Amino acid sequence: MRVLLFTGKGGVGKTTTAAATALHCADAGLRTIVLSTDPAHSLADAFGVELGDHPVEIVPGLSGQQLDTQARMEDAWAEIQAWLLEVFEWAGVAAIEAEELSVIPGLDEIFSLSDIKTYADSGEWDVVVVDCAPTAETLRLLSLPEILRWYMDRVFPMSRRINKVVSPILGRVAGIPTPGDEVFGSASRFYDRLDGVRDLLCDTARTSVRLVVNPEKLVVAEARRTHTYLSLFGYRVDAVVANRLLPEAVSDPWFQEWKARHAEHLASIEEGFAPVPVLKAELAPTELVGVEALRGFARDLYGEVDPAAVLHGGEPVEVVRRDGGFELTMELPFADRDDLELGRRGDELLIRVGGYRRAMVLPDSLRRHPVGAASLRDGRLRVTFVGDQASARPRPATDSSPGERRRGGERR
Numbered sequence: 001m002r003v004l005l006f007t008g009k010g011g012v013g014k015t016t017t018a019a020a021t022a023l024h025c026a027d028a029g030l031r032t033i034v035l036s037t038d039p040a041h042s043l044a045d046a047f048g049v050e051l052g053d054h055p056v057e058i059v060p061g062l063s064g065q066q067l068d069t070q071a072r073m074e075d076a077w078a079e080i081q082a083w084l085l086e087v088f089e090w091a092g093v094a095a096i097e098a099e100e101l102s103v104i105p106g107l108d109e110i111f112s113l114s115d116i117k118t119y120a121d122s123g124e125w126d127v128v129v130v131d132c133a134p135t136a137e138t139l140r141l142l143s144l145p146e147i148l149r150w151y152m153d154r155v156f157p158m159s160r161r162i163n164k165v166v167s168p169i170l171g172r173v174a175g176i177p178t179p180g181d182e183v184f185g186s187a188s189r190f191y192d193r194l195d196g197v198r199d200l201l202c203d204t205a206r207t208s209v210r211l212v213v214n215p216e217k218l219v220v221a222e223a224r225r226t227h228t229y230l231s232l233f234g235y236r237v238d239a240v241v242a243n244r245l246l247p248e249a250v251s252d253p254w255f256q257e258w259k260a261r262h263a264e265h266l267a268s269i270e271e272g273f274a275p276v277p278v279l280k281a282e283l284a285p286t287e288l289v290g291v292e293a294l295r296g297f298a299r300d301l302y303g304e305v306d307p308a309a310v311l312h313g314g315e316p317v318e319v320v321r322r323d324g325g326f327e328l329t330m331e332l333p334f335a336d337r338d339d340l341e342l343g344r345r346g347d348e349l350l351i352r353v354g355g356y357r358r359a360m361v362l363p364d365s366l367r368r369h370p371v372g373a374a375s376l377r378d379g380r381l382r383v384t385f386v387g388d389q390a391s392a393r394p395r396p397a398t399d400s401s402p403g404e405r406r407r408g409g410e411r412r
């Protein structure tokens, strides 16, 4: 089972590429569904069919759906709001405040992600293709499971750990009401949903992001930043799609300058994103609308390449043992040292790159170990965690690393 997410700057050809890829997968005999999380919903226009909030068969083996987050939110809201209100009541928050507080930012969008997961888990589909909104919204969406999880953990003292450990104790303390099983039940279902979404989307064997670009300076610059941020959140970009390249056959002198620019940008895309493969698609003579046009586009784009394969593997975040301690490496392609800040707070490593922050919950193996040094080289952030014995010694100087920019130090 594969999930393929297509994103990129506005208008670069995300919907076209997602639609064509889905069709190509279906033509290869894979049971495929193509979903759109973009409220603009141009997926239906690309295929030239009507699509709604339920799967509709476009051609045999291919279904499409335009996810209506609002509707999904309203379906699921009743249950979630009910338990949130119960929790607030339990915590002694006045009802009116609770109503306001229970509107958690991003809660609605989590439902479109959990739809992706529902389809991925259903066993009915071999490939789930997702036509995402332009990059900024997509990044917001993809950073949600973790942010929301972080938020929930703090707003509600009811992680499953606490559920198991504290609840029976609370139950025995006279006068303190314990929330009912249903409340814990819905809360843990919600946690599971969040965890499940993140596990699926960050599983590099199952989920890949494909970045669509045009051979233009600003588009490529944004794609680089997107690649950095996607890596920060643990998502794997397995291919770049360079779309709208001027065809060789165009020989009109008026286009010579354009062709030269395209060739330059293409070279910089291939060099900059390597080892991520670059798939190429030419500018078509007309708009790419309808099944036949999309089929032709997909054939040119993929050639002999299997559209559902993992086109570039590896883990964006890895932890290895080193010198009696551990080293965590995170791919942050194109990231700049001046744009990077690191901090440690309890069990979390706080990483800020440009406008994006991640509070990464550290794996169990690293929790007891203080951060030693950090460096950013060749698009790779390395953070060393000193071993038990080494941690007793003074820390090495970190002048060649962004360690001096660390905020928060080892505060707990």
Ligand SMILES: Nc1ncnc2c1ncn2[C@@H]1O[C@H](COP(=O)(O)OP(=O)(O)OP(=O)(O)O)[C@@H](O)[C@H]1O
Binding pocket: 008, 009, 010, 011, 012, 013, 014, 015, 016, 017, 038, 040, 042, 134, 243, 244, 245, 281, 282, 283, 284, 285, 286, 287, 288, 289
């Ligand atoms: N290689 C191409 N040759 C010709 N037309 C193309 C090509 N790629 C995309 N188009 C056309 O460009 C228009 C925009 O493409 P598309 O809707 O796929 O972009 P998008 O990135 O999804 O845009 P948005 O950000 O609005 O969602 C469409 O009319 C599409 O048919």
Ligand SMILES: [Mg+2]
Binding pocket: 014, 015, 016, 038, 042, 131
């Ligand atoms: Mg689109």
